[in-house]
Amino acid sequence: MPAPARISERGRWRVETFTELDSTNRYLLDAARSGQSDGLVVVADVQTAGRGRLDRTWEAPPGSSLLVSVLLRASSPPAPPACVVMAAGLALAEAVAEVAGVAPALKWPNDLVVGDRKLAGLLAETDDDALVVGAGCNVNWPEFPPELSATATACNLEAGRAVDRDALLDAYLDALDRRLGAGDAVVADYRAQLATLGRKVRVQQIRGDDLVGTATAVTDDGALVVRDDAGIDHTITTADVIHLR
Numbered sequence: 670m671p672a673p674a675r676i677s678e679r680g681r682w683r684v685e686t687f688t689e690l691d692s693t694n695r696y697l698l699d700a701a702r703s704g705q706s707d708g709l710v711v712v713a714d715v716q717t718a719g720r721g722r723l724d725r726t727w728e729a730p731p732g733s734s735l736l737v738s739v740l741l742r743a744s745s746p747p748a749p750p751a752c753v754v755m756a757a758g759l760a761l762a763e764a765v766a767e768v769a770g771v772a773p774a775l776k777w778p779n780d781l782v783v784g785d786r787k788l789a790g791l792l793a794e795t796d797d798d799a800l801v802v803g804a805g806c807n808v809n810w811p812e813f814p815p816e817l818s819a820t821a822t823a824c825n826l827e828a829g830r831a832v833d834r835d836a837l838l839d840a841y842l843d844a845l846d847r848r849l850g851a852g853d854a855v856v857a858d859y860r861a862q863l864a865t866l867g868r869k870v871r872v873q874q875i876r877g878d879d880l881v882g883t884a885t886a887v888t889d890d891g892a893l894v895v896r897d898d899a900g901i902d903h904t905i906t907t908a909d910v911i912h913l914r
Contacts, residue, residue: 671687671689671690673685673686673687673711674686674687674688679839679842679843680842680843680846681708681846682708682709682710682739682842682846683708683709683710684710684711684712684838684842685709685710685711685712686711686712686713686714687711687712687713687714688713688714688715689713689714689715689716689717689731690711690713690715690716690717691716691717691718692716692718692803693711693712693713693716693736693737693738693803694738694792694794694801694803695718696711696738697709697711697738697739697740697799697801697803698794698796698799698801700740701740701742701796701797701799701801702796702797702799705740706740706742707740707741707742708739708740708741709739709740710737710738710739710740710842711737711738711740712735712736712737712838713736714731714732714736715729715730715731715732715736716729716736729805729807730810732809732834733807733808733809733810733823734805734806734807734808734810734823735789735804735805735806735808735834735837735838735841736803736804736805737803737804737838737841738801738802738803738804739757739801739802739803739842739845740799740800740801741753741799741800741801741802741849742798742799742800743798743799743800749890750793750795750800751890751891752855752856752890752891753793753800753802753849754778754779754791754793754802754891755855755856755859755891756845756848756849756851756855757791757793757802757804757845757848758775758779758781758791758859759775759844759848759855759858759859759862760841760844760845760847760848761781761789761791761804761806761841761844761845762774762775762781762862763840763844763848764837764840764841764843764844765781765788765789765806765824765837767840767844768824768832768833768836768837768840769824769825769827769828769832769837770828771783771788771824771827771828773788773789774862774863774864775859775862775863775864775865776863776864776865776910776912777863777865777884777887777893777910778891778893778907778910779791779792779793781806782864783822783827784822785820785912786819786820786821786822787807787820787821787822788806788807788821788822788823788824788827789804789805789806789807790804790805791803791804791805792804804841806824806837807821807822807823807824808823808824808825808832808834808837809823809824809825809831809832809834810823810825810826824837856887856889859887860887863887864912865884865893865910865912866884866885866886866887867883867884867885868883868884868912868913869881869882869883869912869913869914870882870883870884870895870910870911870912870913871910871911871913872893872895872903872905872908872909872910873908873909873910873911874905874908875907875908880895880897880903880905881897881898881913882895882896882897882898882903883895883896884910885902888904891906892904892905892906893905893908893910
């Protein structure tokens with residue numbers, strides 16, 4: 670494994686910062702298999718093989734984004750993995766509001782959005798008793814390529830100023846620590862900040878036809894309930910969701 674450029678501590682977290690990694694999630698999964706304990710955090714200035722949901726690639730110019738993954742062990746999260754991801758989404762939204770002065774909403778299952786433009790995404794992966802939660806948040810981008818300009822945004826573009834990436838990381842880790850200890854309030858707060866609820870959506874399923882309907886609820890374990898035009902409820906656990914106007 671490459672050596673970190675910087676090592677620091679923040680509360681329960683031990684933070685290793687790298688100039689470059691292939692994937693912060695991959696690094697932590699390997700570290701977990703080697704016996705690393707709960708609370709290790711890995712940050713990279715750039716990822717050469719970053720991944721999003723459904724094995725999509727995640728690319729960002731060096732230093733433009735907060736690319737961070739957190740290792741949790743089964744004995745440490747007080748909630749199922751889906752609730753831990755909810756806690757991470759809430760924590761990142763709280764950190765962006767605190768540091769950038771921008772209040773993003775959540776989009777099911779694991780994005781942060783401003784309007785309908787994506788600001789950040791999260792990816793959780795498990796291996797035995799290890800849970801790794803990765804986050805990629807656009808922090809300081811000069812602009813987006815034409816194919817992304819209508820669907821993506823960054824903290825600096827919304828705030829109208831440069832945003833301190835290290836301060837955002839600190840705020841995120843502090844908020845995540847609080848959220849992980851919040852119990853049932855996590856699900857309630859997630860529902861309250863979820864822009865998907867009440868929206869007309871298109872659900873792009875891995876298998877089967879697309880489903881169009883209204884997002885009506887989120888279950889306690891994080892599934893989305895979509896009611897189609899015939900009034901039939903569908904419980905969605907894994908899919909892409911598009912907000913329709």
